Amino acid sequence: MAPAAATAAKWSGKPPALPSLLLIRRVDASFAAALRQRFRILDFFASGEPLPAFLAAAEAPRAAVVMGGGVVRVDAAFLDAAPSLRCVFSTAAGVDFIDLGECARRGVAVANSGRVYSTDVADHAVGMLIDVLRRVTAAERFVRRGLWPLQRDYPLGSKLGGKRIGIIGLGNIGSLIAKRLEAFGCVIYYNSRKPKDSVSYRYFPSVHDLAVESDVLVVACALNKDTRHIVNMDVLDALGKDGIIINIGRGANIDEAEMVRALKEGRIAGAGLDVFENEPEVPAELLSMDNVVLTHHVAVSTSESRGDLRDHTIANLEAFFSGKPLLTPVLP
Amino acid sequence: MAPAAATAAKWSGKPPALPSLLLIRRVDASFAAALRQRFRILDFFASGEPLPAFLAAAEAPRAAVVMGGGVVRVDAAFLDAAPSLRCVFSTAAGVDFIDLGECARRGVAVANSGRVYSTDVADHAVGMLIDVLRRVTAAERFVRRGLWPLQRDYPLGSKLGGKRIGIIGLGNIGSLIAKRLEAFGCVIYYNSRKPKDSVSYRYFPSVHDLAVESDVLVVACALNKDTRHIVNMDVLDALGKDGIIINIGRGANIDEAEMVRALKEGRIAGAGLDVFENEPEVPAELLSMDNVVLTHHVAVSTSESRGDLRDHTIANLEAFFSGKPLLTPVLP
Numbered sequence: 279m280a281p282a283a284a285t286a287a288k289w290s291g292k293p294p295a296l297p298s299l300l301l302i303r304r305v306d307a308s309f310a311a312a313l314r315q316r317f318r319i320l321d322f323f324a325s326g327e328p329l330p331a332f333l334a335a336a337e338a339p340r341a342a343v344v345m346g347g348g349v350v351r352v353d354a355a356f357l358d359a360a361p362s363l364r365c366v367f368s369t370a371a372g373v374d375f376i377d378l379g380e381c382a383r384r385g386v387a388v389a390n391s392g393r394v395y396s397t398d399v400a401d402h403a404v405g406m407l408i409d410v411l412r413r414v415t416a417a418e419r420f421v422r423r424g425l426w427p428l429q430r431d432y433p434l435g436s437k438l439g440g441k442r443i444g445i446i447g448l449g450n451i452g453s454l455i456a457k458r459l460e461a462f463g464c465v466i467y468y469n470s471r472k473p474k475d476s477v478s479y480r481y482f483p484s485v486h487d488l489a490v491e492s493d494v495l496v497v498a499c500a501l502n503k504d505t506r507h508i509v510n511m512d513v514l515d516a517l518g519k520d521g522i523i524i525n526i527g528r529g530a531n532i533d534e535a536e537m538v539r540a541l542k543e544g545r546i547a548g549a550g551l552d553v554f555e556n557e558p559e560v561p562a563e564l565l566s567m568d569n570v571v572l573t574h575h576v577a578v579s580t581s582e583s584r585g586d587l588r589d590h591t592i593a594n595l596e597a598f599f600s601g602k603p604l605l606t607p608v609l610p
Numbered sequence: 611m612a613p614a615a616a617t618a619a620k621w622s623g624k625p626p627a628l629p630s631l632l633l634i635r636r637v638d639a640s641f642a643a644a645l646r647q648r649f650r651i652l653d654f655f656a657s658g659e660p661l662p663a664f665l666a667a668a669e670a671p672r673a674a675v676v677m678g679g680g681v682v683r684v685d686a687a688f689l690d691a692a693p694s695l696r697c698v699f700s701t702a703a704g705v706d707f708i709d710l711g712e713c714a715r716r717g718v719a720v721a722n723s724g725r726v727y728s729t730d731v732a733d734h735a736v737g738m739l740i741d742v743l744r745r746v747t748a749a750e751r752f753v754r755r756g757l758w759p760l761q762r763d764y765p766l767g768s769k770l771g772g773k774r775i776g777i778i779g780l781g782n783i784g785s786l787i788a789k790r791l792e793a794f795g796c797v798i799y800y801n802s803r804k805p806k807d808s809v810s811y812r813y814f815p816s817v818h819d820l821a822v823e824s825d826v827l828v829v830a831c832a833l834n835k836d837t838r839h840i841v842n843m844d845v846l847d848a849l850g851k852d853g854i855i856i857n858i859g860r861g862a863n864i865d866e867a868e869m870v871r872a873l874k875e876g877r878i879a880g881a882g883l884d885v886f887e888n889e890p891e892v893p894a895e896l897l898s899m900d901n902v903v904l905t906h907h908v909a910v911s912t913s914e915s916r917g918d919l920r921d922h923t924i925a926n927l928e929a930f931f932s933g934k935p936l937l938t939p940v941l942p
Binding site: 397398401402404405406408409412413414415417418420421422424426427432434435436437438439440457458460461462463557558559560565571572573574576579580581582583584 | 729730733734736737738740741744745746747749750752753754756758759764766767768769770771772789790792793794795889890891892897903904905906908911912913914915916
């Protein structure tokens with residue numbers, strides 16, 4: 279695609295002033311080069327400054343690229359400090375760290391990463407589920423500790439085929455998880471705000487009832503006020519002692535303290551968790567459990583998706599600066 | 611199903627003598643009960659005797675239930691010591707520990723576990739592939755060591771979708787692996803003795819050529835003289851430095867020493883291994899590698915498949931003792 283600034287230069291006939299862009303995330307070399315070719319980058323992490331001082335010194339940027347993970351929240355204070363902003367691009371699919379109400383009130387558009395990560399997240403969810411059911415990382419520890427020749431008895435795993443998988447949030451990622459698990463002979467159930475006409479999976483209006491009927495709950499919904507702690511003590515007990523939780527949504531979709539207690543007390547059977555309530559902190563009790571699989575919010579992390587994210591972000595920025603509709607608007 | 615001995619009793623009108631059955635594997639309580647209801651069990655492991663003494667004392671058994679794993683080989687010496695044997699049931703799918711030539715020469719039929727384990731093995735293979743590509747157990751170690759808050763940089767994984775998967779052996783298990791990986795958007799290639807009319811996957815008559823064109827090699831063939839070290843140094847180098855090996859076949863399908871060397875020297879990228887050449891020994895070099903996933907021949911181990919194996923073995927034994935065709939003959 280042609281850089282927006284270059285297009286502008288064609289008309290003005292003189293070297294263009296590149297538009298300013300707030301950059302509130304670390305990017306790899308290829309991503310950085312693609313941005314610098316098109317924008318004057320105001321790089322928060324490179325500045326070494328506290329956020330208020332950095333924003334106060336920024337030269338009226340109209341757009342910002344931001345990421346989740348708790349470092350910077352796009353809230354009223356942030357927007358007050360950068361009043362020229364008209365668009366915020368999240369490099370995450372989730373925008374739980376962006377105050378959408380404040381953005382709407384000020385006329386700030388918001389876009390997200392769209393479907394860039396969806397297949398990778400779905401693959402990771404399925405990998406964690408196979409791992410928990412079949413005890414792959416537990417077997418790994420057993421082998422690496424040299425126990426195989428010494429100890430012949432080892433707990434059996436549980437078969438994936440026939441398992442009833444209750445997916446909370448049948449959006450793009452949830453649908454990709456369902457498609458994959460169908461190939462393993464699983465039965466798919468789901469909960470979402472409304473039933474989807476496009477699928478024949480059984481719909482449950484209540485997460486509690488979904489948990490009662492499911493062997494596995496997969497959390498694949500966005501985090502918002504309605505889905506915070508959508509998996510609570512009641513839902514965990516409805517899932518029951520043979521039940522497994524997979525979370526590739528957000529940590530706060532689950533009441534983490536209750537989940538840890540349920541795991542400790544054997545009220546659920548296991549969990550595969552890529553996200554946590556207070557990342558990068560992981561509850562210490564989980565670290566010694568053999569029936570949980572813990573990864574550090576890497577369900578999105580492949581070298582392929584990193585390249586896709588670069589291209590997708592540039593395309594969104596180009597659209598914004600040339601007055602075209604955003605590709606993946608959350609708030610148009 | 612009606613126990614064979616009970617059926618016999620109906621006709622003779624007196625308590626039947628249960629047929630003798632050599633049992634050369636450990637079985638769980640439910641499997642043991644099902645066998646004892648129907649047979650007089652000659653239990654090798656319970657006997658505590660050396661095999662020759664045990665076989666010499668056995669009362670003319672016509673059938674044996676045996677397992678793989680290197681403890682007992684059904685070879686000329688075994689068959690000499692139990693000349694009354696007319697049928698050997700392997701509770702594994704592979705019968706590499708049974709000398710089929712000797713059995714054929716003596717008129718001893720051989721049956722195996724058929725498809726009892728196939729879906730579990732296929733699921734485990736896919737789980738290990740996702741794990742190696744997406745670095746799940748590596749991430750697990752990272753999290754459990756408490757490194758997440760300390761170390762922000764972490765190597766990216768690699769996407770499953772679009773990967774070219776070369777399956778060596780497109781039998782029942784290989785086909786189930788293919789079906790699953792298609793749902794992830796993988797491209798399936800295969801090698802087998804002959805092309806299969808029933809599939810549209812690209813066929814490679816040579817494993818070397820398959821490796822050249824594949825990102826991942828999955829070993830899913832039986833072990834026999836033609837497939838011993840079917841993955842050798844040439845094949846590993848054809849696979850190349852970004853290539854991954856998954857082995858759910860038998861350890862000796864791969865030249866293990868060459869594979870370890872290729873991993874150490876970065877000539878291949880990673881491996882997911884459920885089987886090894888000298889089980890339960892695992893090459894020590896593998897234990898410290900972050901790009902391998904090691905499980906202890908548990909791809910078959912689920913509680914569901916254990917029950918299926920019991921039912922399948924009993925059904926085969928019932929067929930044999932009532933003169934009907936074996937359900938899953940390897941050598942009729």
